[in-house]
Amino acid sequence: MNRKLKIIRAAAALFLIIVALPLLVAFKQQNSSKSLEEFCRTKVSGSINEILIQLKSAKTILETSKSIKSTKLVKSYSKARKAYKEIEFFIEYYSAFDAKFFINGPLVPKIELEISSEPFPPRGFQVIEEILFSDDKIDSEGLTKEYDLLIQKFEFLKEHYSTINIEENKLHDALQLQIVRIMCLTLNGYDCTINKESIKESAHAIAGMEAIMCFYKEKSTLTEPEENAYSRLTMAFKACRKELLKHPDSDTFDRLRFMIDFLNPLYIELQIFLKELQVKKSDLSYAVNFEVTSFFENESINRQCFSVYVHDSTALKEQAELGRLLFYDPVLSGNNKRACASCHNSSMAFTDAQDKSLSYNGSDKLTRNAPTLINAAYQKLFFHDGRQFNLEEQANSVFNNVHEMNTNEKEIVLKLKQSREYRELFSNAYKNTQDSSITAYSILKSLSEYIKTLESRSSKFDKYLRGTKTALTVEEKNGYNLFAGKALCGSCHFFPLFNGTVPPMFNDNEFEVIGTPERGDNKNIDPDRGRKHITGSSIHEHAFKTPSLRNIEYTAPYMHNGVYDNLDSVLVFYNRGGGVGLGLKVENQTLPFDSLGLSKKELNNIKSFLLTLSDTVGLTGKPNKLPRFENQRLNSRKIGGEY
Known part of the structure; x- marks a missing residue:
């Protein structure tokens, strides 16, 4: 090789190092960002296709079978729910209104005053679940209608998601919010109230998140700290799914242990990995404070986010x-x-x-x-x-x-x-x-x-969440698991605030019709029309905002009218099925009508748990003097x- 050629090749190599290599790296990084968007889009599209296959299959069964075999319908429903839960994080983030009003909202009529004063009837998966799993004869006409509406909605979303911009930082936000959703809603019976599949569905939701995070497994640009953080995150995902699938029974599942030993650690590991990636944070503000690594800490929910004066913070x-x-x-x-x-x-x-x-x-x-x-x-x-x-x-x-x-x-x-x-x-x-x-x-x-x-947020219960294992007794821990599970209290009083502000966005308050009696003799419903005065809607007749249960030990008498002067009476009221369970005429009651079937021991355990939410230490009282005039x-x- 002549000397001139060697010089040319050396110069080319030097050019590659100085100029071309950085450009290639930049191109790879840019392409990586696009790849995540397409990776996510493909996953979401695949799940929606599976949902549509199962919904259409169920509809065909209804239309062609002379004797409806509910087992086939249940099987299709379960497959559709699995596919939905795997992308719930995405739909709840990018199509929150559709999720609430058309896909997976609770089984009560809802009103969005900014849109209309007319109530939205319950729609979607939970309506189908109620029809499929009730003891009544299957309402094929009602089912067909719900399948048609869901098919129409998912076909729209499939087309919609094929073109929307999926930003990496927003996707990260959606994943973090999903863990909070599982912790506060799914594990507490917000959906799956009839078939009680919430534990299994939590596993599906976690699997869907893990599938998205698998994108980073093949990303060759991960640094050593990123790889280590990703490895720990993968282990946390697997541990959560394994624990959930090992104990699928909703009534006996130890939610408290799972949240402390598995789910919050997953939240922490996800936070750590996302911070290692150093992706620019989204410009959106949330009630959940992503700057606090553990969801159990006092500042994990940003109270300033609830103020109308969010930016006036001096x-x-x-x-x-x-x-x-x-x-x-x-x-x-x-x-x-x-x-x-x-x-x-x-x-x-x-x-x-x-x-x-x-x-x-x-x-x-x-x-x-x-x-x-x-x-x-x-x-x-x-x-x-x-x-x-x-x-x-x-x-x-x-x-x-x-x-x-x-x-x-x-x-x-x-x-x-x-x-x-x-x-x-x-x-x-x-x-x-x-x-x-x-x-x-x-x-x-x-x-x-x-x-x-x-x-x-520093009660005995909070201290237990943060690692003080001796803070709660066995009865108190059992009480929480009953509260969140069999008794369904947690489906209205949401963890961790235990009020009716709906996680994980915390931008909505729920109202319930429970049939509160006028007096302690339980003979007549209280005449107060509640939220009906505000909306004018019949669905809000006797509806009241779900109150906080924190410091319930000190806040007697209870209910909006103070009708019950002790906590035992309140628990008996709920256990009997609210106003309807007492024999009162409450046409629009949102509380389950039937008795919860809780034993005296179980009621006492729930009461023991509620008393662990007491925390008034450090709250300021009267000033020593007032300004003079x-x-x-x-x-x-x-x-x-x-x-």
Whole structure:
């Protein structure tokens, strides 16, 4: 080889190293991103094809068979459900409305006021499940209708998903949210309430996630730390599926142990691997805080996400402390004698221990029970009937209610401006803004920031979740498993907040019709029409927002009307099947009518678990003094109100 040729080849090699090789790597990385999109699209399309095959097969059985063999229908249904659960993470993320209203929503009519005041009847898989697994004769006409609707919906989604942009970071978000969904909904009987296949379906959901993550197994650009993290993640996936398939019975499955020993570790390993990939985070904000690795930690749910003022996050500590003073100051009422604390006493978990709170006139009672304010920030709708959308609107409604505080924001602003101390406090909490001079906004926001500090996620139960194995007794652990399993309590009071804010997006509140009686004799239904006053819909006749069960030990009497003064009576009410089980006429009850069949021991275990949710330690109480006014008459007011 001549010297000139050697020089040319050496130059070419040098060019490859300096210029071409980085371009090839960049091209490979770019192609890798596209490959993930196509990899996911192929998986989703394959699952939808399987769903359509099974739905069409079932429809053919209904149309051609003279004697409907339910075993064949059940088999097709199970295969379709398996395929659906494997891509549930994707459909719930990219088509949340369709999932809720047409594919896999609960067996109750629903209303989306932003779309229509007309109720959406239950549709999809859960309706089919109810027909297939009930003891009644199979309703072939009803089944055919549901199959037609589902087929139409999945054919639309198949076409829709063939063109949408599937971004890697959004896909990562969907996978993380799916683990939360399994933990909070699937394992708690949110679906599969009739055939009780939730444990097996959780395994299918995890297998679907694992199938997507397999993309990274063949990605040759993984670094050593990424490979190690992926290896641990793969082991966590397999361990979860193995444990679920080993114990498929819903009533006896140890959900608590599974969440602690298997599912939360999977969540942690997924978080670690995704952080190792260093993919740019999506610009969307979620209630689930992906910056906190374990879902059991106190900050794993971002309470600021529930506020209407999400981006107004400066001087929150100062605003909350100002809000505490306002909360206990009766100057916010029309007669300077009632405070927010009048009905929300810190020594009673921010309730008042009354069946119904005292009215403004000091002699009559209001129409409903005062709910706890602890964890009140973790909601999207407020009051028992959900008539307000945020804490600020809720407080303003109380001010303007003639039976509660009997005042208005304009009057409150004028009074507070008469205090030099309040003027200074507002100026400090709202520096360099127009609200530093005391405005309706700054008053309401300060109150909301204080209420956000009333947080309870450090109870005995939470400590057990975080690794203190001695925190719970055998009875308490059994109680949780009954609560989430056989008793179906967890299908309305969602883990881990145990209220009706629906995980994992936490952007919706559920309302239930349980048939609460008017008095303890259980003879008549309470006349309060509940959410019907707000929506005007018959499906919301006697419907009320699902309340929090945290600190239930301190929040008696119970129900929206305070009809039951002890927890045992509440448990018996639910065990008997709510109002219908008591013999009351409740045409639209959403609670199962039949008795849950719980023994006295099982009821006691559930009660024992509920008492582990007590946690008021560290929550601030009354301030030592209130700001003074130039008007000496106002300085005689009582901290926390007179009544």
